[in-house]
Amino acid sequence: MTMTGWQRVDLDADADVALWPQWLPGDEAESTFTALHAAIPWETHRLRLFGREVDAPRLSCWIGDPHTSYVYSGTRFEPRPWPPLLASLRERLQQTCDARFNSVLANLYRDGRDSMGWHSDDEPELGDQPVIASLSLGAERRFQLRRRLPRTAKLAPADTVNLLLPPGSVLRMAGATQRLYRHDLPKMRATVGPRINLTFRWIEPR
Ligand SMILES: O=C(O)CCC(=O)C(=O)O
Numbered sequence: 001m002t003m004t005g006w007q008r009v010d011l012d013a014d015a016d017v018a019l020w021p022q023w024l025p026g027d028e029a030e031s032t033f034t035a036l037h038a039a040i041p042w043e044t045h046r047l048r049l050f051g052r053e054v055d056a057p058r059l060s061c062w063i064g065d066p067h068t069s070y071v072y073s074g075t076r077f078e079p080r081p082w083p084p085l086l087a088s089l090r091e092r093l094q095q096t097c098d099a100r101f102n103s104v105l106a107n108l109y110r111d112g113r114d115s116m117g118w119h120s121d122d123e124p125e126l127g128d129q130p131v132i133a134s135l136s137l138g139a140e141r142r143f144q145l146r147r148r149l150p151r152t153a154k155l156a157p158a159d160t161v162n163l164l165l166p167p168g169s170v171l172r173m174a175g176a177t178q179r180l181y182r183h184d185l186p187k188m189r190a191t192v193g194p195r196i197n198l199t200f201r202w203i204e205p206r
């Protein structure tokens with residue numbers, strides 16, 4: 001048996017979430033952060049919120065193979081080409097996660113005021129039971145998963161799970177995770193440095 005570092009996150013039976021806390025050793029996580037911070041052409045994406053257009057509270061970049069355009073918050077993003085370092089991380093993550101990836105959403109959270117709101121990665125082009133590999137670099141941030149319940153239902157404290165995502169960690173979400181749960185990356189009041197997160201995905205090519 002091959003040794004792995006996966007730790008299963010205790011959720012509803014049909015959800016499938018596992019964390020590999022030190023997938024990259026500390027020095028490699030650091031050098032990868034520095035290299036990708038410089039190599040990725042970071043942009044401010046615009047979001048549609050209650051009929052208004054606002055700047056997303058983070059910098060982003062959609063990267064992928066040709067024909068992996070991605071519709072997000074009413075805007076279609078055409079993929080940027082893979083920086084070589086990111087292409088080699090994709091190869092390694094495909095092995096680690098036993099899945100194929102043709103695209104990645106890169107996010108840069110500049111400080112604790114940057115965040116990502118509650119959502120599921122359930123766009124139709126991701127398919128029914130997507131495997132998503134989320135690599136974190138830079139500052140450690142808190143990530144939350146919460147069950148999707150009907151609006152009228154009351155959330156119990158046990159319906160929310162908090163995970164700390166350290167630099168070099170990989171979070172793998174699969175199975176019915178996106179159908180059953182939402183996730184977010186909340187703002188932090190404490191002073192916190194920049195963080196890069198990379199969510200590798202498979203998009204059905206158009
Ligand atoms: O920054 C994170 O850890 C989460 C990012 C995320 O949920 C996404 O890109 O869809």
Ligand SMILES: [Fe+2]
Nearest residue numbers: 119120121183
């Ligand atoms: Fe997400």
